Amino acid sequence: xxxxxxxxxxxxxVTMLVGCAHQHKETWxxxxxxxxxxxxxEGRSSVVFYRPADALQGSTVNIYVNGEYSGSLQPxxxxxxxxxxxxxxFLADFTRQDAAYYKKxxxxxxxxxxxxxxxxxxxxxxxxxxxxxxxxxxxxxxAEMKGVKRQNHTLSRVVSxxxxxxxxxxYNLQASALFKFDRSDYKxxxxxxxxxxAAVSADIRQNQATVSGIxxxxxxxxxxxxxxNQNLSMQxxxxxxxxxGESGLDSNVISAQGRGEQELLxxxxxVRFPKDAKARKECxxxxxxxxxIVHGEK
Numbered sequence: 001x002x003x004x005x006x007x008x009x010x011x012x013x014v015t016m017l018v019g020c021a022h023q024h025k026e027t028w029x030x031x032x033x034x035x036x037x038x039x040x041x042e043g044r045s046s047v048v049f050y051r052p053a054d055a056l057q058g059s060t061v062n063i064y065v066n067g068e069y070s071g072s073l074q075p076x077x078x079x080x081x082x083x084x085x086x087x088x089x090f091l092a093d094f095t096r097q098d099a100a101y102y103k104k105x106x107x108x109x110x111x112x113x114x115x116x117x118x119x120x121x122x123x124x125x126x127x128x129x130x131x132x133x134x135x136x137x138x139x140x141x142x143a144e145m146k147g148v149k150r151q152n153h154t155l156s157r158v159v160s161x162x163x164x165x166x167x168x169x170x171y172n173l174q175a176s177a178l179f180k181f182d183r184s185d186y187k188x189x190x191x192x193x194x195x196x197x198a199a200v201s202a203d204i205r206q207n208q209a210t211v212s213g214i215x216x217x218x219x220x221x222x223x224x225x226x227x228x229n230q231n232l233s234m235q236x237x238x239x240x241x242x243x244x245g246e247s248g249l250d251s252n253v254i255s256a257q258g259r260g261e262q263e264l265l266x267x268x269x270x271v272r273f274p275k276d277a278k279a280r281k282e283c284x285x286x287x288x289x290x291x292x293i294v295h296g297e298k
Contacts, residue, residue, distance in 0.1 A: 034150045036080050038118055044161050045085040045113035049092075049133065050078035051123040052144055060095040061123055061131045064104045067091075069157045073123060077151035084164035085115040086295070087215070092123050092131040110217075110259055111135065165212045165295035171200050175220075175236065175288035184235035186242060197240060200292055201247035207296075214254045215293040216241045221284035222261040222270070234258025240290050261287070 040046045049063045053076040063070040063079060066089050071079035091108030113119055120141035126132040136144075178193030204211060218233030218240075237256035245251035269283035 036078065036118065036145075036150075040082070040116045040118060041161070042116055043085055043164070043166070044082055045088075045115060046080060046082050046118045047088075047090075047113065048078055048080045048118060048120050048141065048145075049073060049090075049123065050120070050141065050145055050148055051075055052148065056123055056125045056131055057129065058094055058131070061092050062095055062104075063133075064091040064093070064108065065089070065158045067105045067108075068159065069104075071151060071154040071156055073151055076148055078145060078148050079151050079154065081156060081158055082161050083113065083158060084161060085113055086164070086167060087112050087217075087293070090121060090133050092133045094131060109133065109262065110257065112263070166297065168207070168210065168294045168296045169204075170294070171292040173197070173200075173240075173290045173292065174285065175290060176285060178240070178290060179236060182232070184232055184239055186239050189239065189243065194243065197243045198247050201244055201249050204294055205248060208249070211253065211294055211296040213295040214244065214249065215291070215295070216244070216254060216256045217291040217293065218256075218258045219263060219287060219289050219291070220261050221281075221287040222264065222267075223280070223284065226260055230258055230260035232258075233260045236290055240292070244292070265289075 036048050037046065047065075049071070051061060051073040056075075061073045063073065063081075065081060065083060070081050072095065073079060087110055089108040089110050091104055093103055097103075111119070118138070120136050120138060121133040122136050122141070122144065123131050124134045173193070173196055177196060178189060180188045180190065204214070216237045218235070218237035220229040220233045222229070234256070235258070237258050241251070241254045241256040244254055265286045266283060269280045273279035273283060
């Protein structure tokens, strides 16, 4: 923790005391009038994090990518990061608010980033005075970033794009084939579901030497409360992870994530069937799923 704090306050801002000893104002050595780059290497993705001057009240905001420090933003500033073109976890948090680093290690929202594309994320108020990242269109970002300067003097610790693992294969398993309705425990797995997982495991083991990691990602439909859906998706992912490990795969390379209703494949079921619960359930079936994504070297 001391080393990280030294990075932020030894390298980044100059602290100026104002009024009494308990008040201070941060100023930065360098902001640059520079436009973001649109040059993105093949197989990579670029992300721009920006903070309009009036979007959020408060001190410097740190940006994390998969738990690694990417950069810091004051109002009217942006940062650009080259990352792997795969699913990434982003988090925004006020400087010095995560003393135990629990949030950066366990929190954030996941985004599927397209290859050779620039994606934009705006720092906004979550309604409780805390920073959160909001995905925006390039058109919105272009309009809002006029006059926003590039924030310098921050040293990214995000993994080098040269180390990106490629997606070798994806499997999409329907929750209705894996579990009893609204259930997630191993004892509640359906026989057909166990057979599907065993088949996936056998397929992965054919080229296991090239596998560097396996992501198990649970998803739900948007019925019910978001917190409940998040927990259900996480529990199902953990159960599928256990089943893969028991089928002969190395549990140490398998990770489990729950994304609840964040990444819907079909998002208009409530609009199409506002008063027909049965029709909504059928419409939402593709959303209730568990993805298994295999990373490695081709």
